[in-house]
Amino acid sequence: MGLIRRIVSLGKLAQPQPSLDPAREIRPDLSSGSLVLRHVDAGSCNGCEIELSACFSPIYDLESFGVSLTASPRHADGLVVTGVVTRNMQKPLMDAYIATPGPKAVVALGDCAINCNGLREGYGVTGAVADHLDVDLEIPGCPPEPAEIVAALRRVSKR
Secondary structure, X not given: OHHHHHHHHHOOOOOOOOOOOOOOOOOOOOOOOOEEEEEEEXXXXXXXXXXXXXXXXXXXXXXXHOEEEOOOHHHOOEEEEEEOEEHHHHHHHHHHHHHOOOOOEEEEEOHHHXXXXXXXXXXXXXXXXXXXXXXXXXXXXXXXXXXXHHHHHHHHHOO
C-alpha cells in the first residue's frame, strides 16, 4: 500500500509534450552529416515500407551514410511519411510532428504521400502529406526503389 500511496502522491513524472509554436519553427539545416528519422505510415499499402526497410539492409546500408530510424519522434530530426493521410492517422501524424523537436524535416516518401496517387477522392483520405505539413523532401515513385531513397537522403544529409 505504501508504494501505491507514493505513486498517487507523486503523480505523473514524464515531461509534458512540447507545444507547436509556429513562431519558433525554423526550417531545418539537414547538412549536419547525420539524420535520424521517425517513420509514420499514414495509410499506405506497405510497398514504400518494404523499400524503406531494404535501405537499411547490408546491400544499401543507409546507416553507414548517417541516416537512421528511431522509434520515438522525440529523438528524431524529422519524419518520413508514407501513404496518403487517412482520417484515422491524421491525429497521430500531427502528434508525431508536434513531438519531434525543432528544427525538423518532413520527408514524403512515395507517390501516395506526395499526391495521393489517385486515392484523393477516397472516403477515408484527408489528403497528401503536404496538405497537412510543410514537406522538405519528396521522393517520388510507386514505390520508389531503395537506391532512389538512399540517393535522396544522402543528398540531404550531405554524406
